[in-house]
Amino acid sequence: MKGQGHPKQVTLKHLYIENQKMIGLLFYPDKIIQALVKQLPNVKWSTQYEMAFIPNNDKNLNLIFDTFKGVCWVNCSHFFPNKPINISNEELSVDSFRKRKPKAGWRYCPEDFYQKLEIRKYALNTAKIYIQLFEKFINHFPEKENLMDLNEYKIRNYLQTLVQSGKSDSYVNQSINAIKFYYEVVHEMPNRFYSIERPIKTESLPRVLSQEQVFRIIDNTHNLKHRCIVSLLYSAGLRRGELIDLKLEDVISDRMLLRVNNGKGRKDRYTLLSESILADLRKYYKRYKPLKYLFEGVSGEKYSASSVGKIVVRSARKAKIIQRVTPHMLRHSFATHLLENGIDLRQIQSLLGHNTLRTTEIYTHVAVRGMNKIKNPLDLRKT
Template sequence: MLADESLSLFAGYQHAQNRSEHTVIAYQNDLGQFFRFAAQELGQEPENLRVDQIDVYIVRSFLGILTDQGLSRKSMARKLAALRSLFKFLCREGILQMNPIQRIASPKVGRKLPHFLYLDQVEGLLHASDCTRLLGARDQVIMELLYGSGLRVSELVSLNRESLDLDGGLIRVLGKGNKERVVPITNFAREAVKHYLEMRRDNNEALLLNYQGTRLTDRSVRRILDKLVTRVSLERHVNPHMLRHSFATHLLDGGADLRSVQELLGHQKLTSTQIYTHLTRERLKEVYGKSHPRAKTMIDPLEK
C-alpha cells in the first residue's frame, strides 16, 4: 500500500473512533513529515513510497534528525505516538506483517505542572468586563464559564443556548471524543448568561457571538482574554486553559475529592486529574517556604 493511501485510511479510522478534528490533523501532519523524510532517505518521490518499505532504521534516522534539530522530547514523543498508532493499525488490518516501531522506546518526558492563577488574580479578571455593553456582557459569560465550570475553550465556543439549564444550574458540555457530560454552573454565571441574552435580542442558537453576529472562535476567546489581562495589568501571560487549571486547583484547595474533580473536568483517566494534587502540594511548600522562619531547613520526606 502507498504511504498516502495509508494516511487516508488511518484518518478514516480515527474519525470512526470519534477522535477530534484537531487530533486527526495533528497526526496527519506528523505522519506526512515522516513519510517525506522516509522517501528522501530511500531516494524516491513521496507519492511512490510504500509503507512496507519502512523499517526500524528509517524510524531511528528520523528521530536522530529531530534530535539534531533541537526538537523537545515532548514533541518527539508526540510524533512517535503518531507513528506507533499508524503502524499498529496497519498491522491489525493485515496491511503490514512487521511493525517497524515495535522495538523503539518512547523518550521519557517529565510532566510539567500546569500553570494556574491565584484567587485574587482570577477575581481581577472576573471584574474586568464592562457589563453595560453587549460585548462586555459576553466577555463576562466567557470568564464565568471558563473559571466557574472549568470548560475547555473548544467546549465553551461550541455551546448553544439549549446547552444551558439555567433554572437547574446545569450545563451540557460536549467534550473530547464527542463525549457529553453535565456540569454545574455558578449563580454568577447564571446571572451573567441571563443578562447577556437579554441584551442580545436575536434568535441565533449559538451562546457566544462575535461582533458580526456569528459564533465565537477559540482564537477570539484568546484575544478577549488577552484584552482583559491587559485591562487589569496582570503581569503574566494567561490562556483559557489556565482558568481550567485554576478551577481544578481551587476545588482541591477547598476540599473537593479527586473523583469529583475528574468528573467535572471530563478526564477519562484519574491520572490526568492527579497532577493537580502535585500542584497543590508544590504550592503549599512554596507558601511554607516563604512564611515559616525555619522553612529553609525543610526537607520533603518524599524526597529522602
C-alpha cells in the same frame, strides 16, 4: 521459562518482512513451545526481531490457536485492534485536505489515511495534527520509497532528527501517534513498531492563578460577551474547545449545571454553573440573541478558539498580570481552588472529565491549603 517465573505463552506480533505481512511468535525458551513452533508451515526465524514468524493469513492464524490450545496462552493483545470507533454523532470530513492542489515535490497523505480518520470519527483537531505530522514524516523520505518498507531503524532516525532540531516532547509524541496510526490502524497491524521509544514524560506542574488574580481578570473584562466567556472558563473548569462547543440547551439553569458534550475522549459530563454567571448569561442572551451555539461569531458560526485566547490575554494584561495567561490556566485554577476549599478529589475529577484520578492528583502539588500555615525556618531566626 517456568522455573524462572515466566508464564507459558506465545505473544503474536505484526511484522512486515520482504514486502509481506507476517505473524511474529514471541516466547520465552521452552522445549514444548519450540517443538510446536517448528511444526508450523513455512516457519522462519528473524534475527532482526529475534522471533519466529510465518505468513499472515487466516489459515495460519487459526492453525496457531489450534496448535497451542491447552499447551500455553496465545497472547493477542498486541495483535488485534482494541481501540473502539468513536461513537460521536458528529461526522468528520477531511475534504479540505483531500482537495488540496498538488504541490511539486510534496507527498500528501494516502486516501486510506483520510478514510480511516473519517470512519473512526476522530476529532477534527486530532485529524489535522495527524495529517500534518504524517506528511512531514513521509516527505522526509524519497518519493520512490514504499511506506510499507520503512522499518523501525528508519523511523527511529526520523524521530532523532526531530529531537535534534529542538522539537518538543509533545511534538515527538504526536508524530509517533501519527506514524503508528498509519501502520497500526490504517493497515491493521497493531503494535508493529513495538520497540519505538517515546520521550520520557516531563512531570511539569500546571500554572495556576490566585483567586484574587482571577477576579481581577474578570473585573477587567468589560465586554459582556467576553466576560461571560472568561467567567465560564474559570467557574466551570472548561477547556477552550468545550466552551465554544456549548449550545444554548447545555445551560441547565434549574439544576445549576452545564452539560459538556463530547469533551476530551468523546465523553459527556456535567459541571458547575455559577449563580453570578447565570445572571450575566441572561443579559448576554437578550442582547446578542445567539441561535445555536452559546457563543457565536458574526455570521452565526461557532466562536473561534483563537478569539477566546485573545480575550483572556487582553483581560489579563489589563488586570496587570505579569505572566502570560491562557484559557487552560483558568481551568487549572478552577481545580486548584476547589481543592484548596476542601472539595473531594474524586468530585474534581468528575467536574474536569479526567479519565483517571492520577491526572487530577497533579493539583495536590500546586494547592497551598495548609502549606501557608507552615512556618518558614528562616523566619524562626531570633532577632
